[in-house]
Amino acid sequence: MYPLEEIHWVAKDEAIDDLLEARQTVLPAGLEADVWKLSTPTNEYVLKIWCKDSKPDVSYQYAMLQTLHAIGVSVSRAFGWGMDHNQHKVLLTSYDGRALAQGDDIQRVSKLLAELHRIPIDRYPVRLRRQPDFVKYFFPRIDEHPDIAEALHLLLETANMKYTTMIHGDYNLGNVLAGPASYTIIDWTNAQLGDPRYDFCWASFLIRIDNDKVLYQTFIRTYLLEIPTSREDLARFESIACLRWLLLNRIGNVPKNVDTDRRIQEFLLQDSLIPKRLSLFI
Incomplete structure (x- = not known):
């Protein structure tokens, strides 16, 4: 007790x-x-x-x-x-309910994130509009990993980061609960003023490496219908998300299933903007 x-x-x-x-x-x-x-x-x-x-x-x-x-x-x-x-x-x-399961409405999960990103920032009290340094906050101990730091620096040079809305900071399928009549977003530890493209692409990247392609494609297609985002930005910010995953994987434990490492390798070798040599250090 x-x-x-x-x-x-x-x-x-x-x-x-x-x-x-x-x-x-x-x-x-x-x-x-x-x-x-x-x-x-x-x-x-x-x-x-x-x-x-x-x-x-x-x-x-x-x-x-x-x-x-x-x-x-x-x-x-x-x-x-x-x-x-x-x-x-x-x-x-x-x-507010149970963890998401196969068959739950991934379109609704995607729309919830888009709804959050559409809220004007002036709806939040000033004291809630915290804006920590992006790299220091989301990439702890990155100075100990110069290969990741170099790749991140190159991506951020062209990212044109925009701190325009409140972001969840760790939106993923584990932070959405299914109730009898609605879905609920939980765990707002990392909420802050930030770039909605990063918030969206961190979520989409995690879905990509831990679930099947249909779920991933449905999630991104639904969000892009709500908030248009260029394919270039999708590739850039998913690559940034991948670098964060690689860093967290090095310095601690990250959740994985039997296919996660294989999907990370596929992303690095086929679709990312990350130097291919980093695929050797998962």
Whole structure:
């Protein structure tokens, strides 16, 4: 049992007062946090505890969820955030369904991202419009990998980065939940002011290397109908996404299935703007 009574809530909804008697169930943990499902007779919640190496700004994520929910984006409702007895940050949100499965509506998943990217930036409070350095944020320890750094520098020279909208920062099929009547975007740890082309292409690249071509093609075709993007930009930003994947694969564990490495090799050798020599160092 997780000691809910020992959480110090910095901000909270009155619903939190009913949680001490909630039934607790452990959910699959992520790379950054432990996750619990809390069930009361009337509602279900998710409690996320950042007890690993990651130290995100949970107050920012809480405020972002509140803003997005008010705008009408399909996100979890935020009920509170605080610190537990071990000084780990916690966030309480609504429970919004199951992980995506084969047969779910990939077109709807793609349209959700396009809807986010169409929201005018002035709909967000100024304090939420953070804009970290792109390379430092998304390419940790890149100075230790000069081959990737060189390839990234060449791509960014022609990318004409545009910090024009709020991006999710890690949009992928694992961060969308399927509920009875809707899909919900979760895990806004990396939300920031950024380039929607990167956000879209990080998502499309992950779908490309972990799923079949039909799913990938449906995702990009649907998004491009909503927000036109040139094929040149698609190739450039998917190559940037690939460099990030290669870096993360070197410095830590990244999720893979049995076909991921083969698909990475195919992308590097056939469709990327990345020097082919990097295909030897997956």
